[in-house]
Amino acid sequence: xxxxxxxxxxxxxxxxxxxxxxxxxxxxxxxxxxxxxxxxxxxxxxxxxxxxxxxxxxxxxxxxxxxxxxxxxxxxxxxxxxxxxxxxxxxxxxxxxxxxxxxxxxxxxxxxxxxxxxxxxxxxxxxxxxxxxxxxxxxxxxxxxxxxxxxxxxxxxxxxxxxxxxxxxxxxxxxxxxxxxxxxxxxxxxxxxxxxxxxxxxxxxxxxxxxxxxxxxxxxxxxxxxxxxxxxxxxxxxxxxxxxxxxxxxxxxxxxxxxxxxxxxxxxxxxxxxxxxxxxxxxxxxxxxxxxxxxxxxx
Numbered sequence: 001x002x003x004x005x006x007x008x009x010x011x012x013x014x015x016x017x018x019x020x021x022x023x024x025x026x027x028x029x030x031x032x033x034x035x036x037x038x039x040x041x042x043x044x045x046x047x048x049x050x051x052x053x054x055x056x057x058x059x060x061x062x063x064x065x066x067x068x069x070x071x072x073x074x075x076x077x078x079x080x081x082x083x084x085x086x087x088x089x090x091x092x093x094x095x096x097x098x099x100x101x102x103x104x105x106x107x108x109x110x111x112x113x114x115x116x117x118x119x120x121x122x123x124x125x126x127x128x129x130x131x132x133x134x135x136x137x138x139x140x141x142x143x144x145x146x147x148x149x150x151x152x153x154x155x156x157x158x159x160x161x162x163x164x165x166x167x168x169x170x171x172x173x174x175x176x177x178x179x180x181x182x183x184x185x186x187x188x189x190x191x192x193x194x195x196x197x198x199x200x201x202x203x204x205x206x207x208x209x210x211x212x213x214x215x216x217x218x219x220x221x222x223x224x225x226x227x228x229x230x231x232x233x234x235x236x237x238x239x240x241x242x243x244x245x246x247x248x249x250x251x252x253x254x255x256x257x258x259x260x261x262x263x264x265x266x267x268x269x270x271x272x273x274x275x276x277x278x279x280x281x282x283x284x285x286x287x288x289x290x291x292x293x294x295x296x297x298x299x
Contacts, residue, residue: 008232008262011154017274020153020299021066024281027297028067031288039288040069041099041125041280042091046084046110047077052103059101059277066281071097081110085118092120098291099125099284122291125283127179136182141290143283148180150275151233152187155210158231158264163188166207170194170221170252171214176235180212201225213252223257232258232265235272
């Protein structure tokens, strides 16, 4: 990857996500026309968390815009675990629902792991179920966590064939770090998973042709941690003080500092974030096809 005007190329996740949603919409039209199959996504929200409410609303709007069915289930904060699990089982058995997403975080009195693993693996469009994690790890067809899928899509769109490249993933969460490493391994990358306790972390990062930052620490990765010309995918979304009582969003990478070193980089916001909902819609289409025994579309 070569720099433009001495600065890293800005990877526009918002534009890529928009084009992906257009392709998804065309695939939904084909499924309805040729197979009488209209994918349906059910989203369950427990409680009144403002950020979650906005996110769920955006998911519903984009699901409908893609021509799919959208089902929203909003439950009060004091909903007991048994009632939530009963709703999930009902959705598992509903043939019009092909994808189920339970918005996290859940209230503290509800066991998130139990809820995640109650969703049927074939409808687990968040890709969090232990069965889907196992399928991914063993190279089988799996519904995979949306953010990692979006990261790899952006890297491939920027670099083309990733085979043989060295990738460093900073972060080891089940939601991003581990699955994105598995996906990059499938692309024939050489993978290092690093984290906050990795010795000589700066030196490890400097080896990366592809650097995925998903550690949850604002602007931790500096420009001199980055190999010249590397592709940097910043998953971090951190709110920091901007002065005068205001805040602003930043990633795990010091974006301005990285511009002179990286070959390409995702901004925050406008990079990986918009890909998450688009990949959720993609997963829902794939889930519908798998449930009906159809070939998976090339999305």
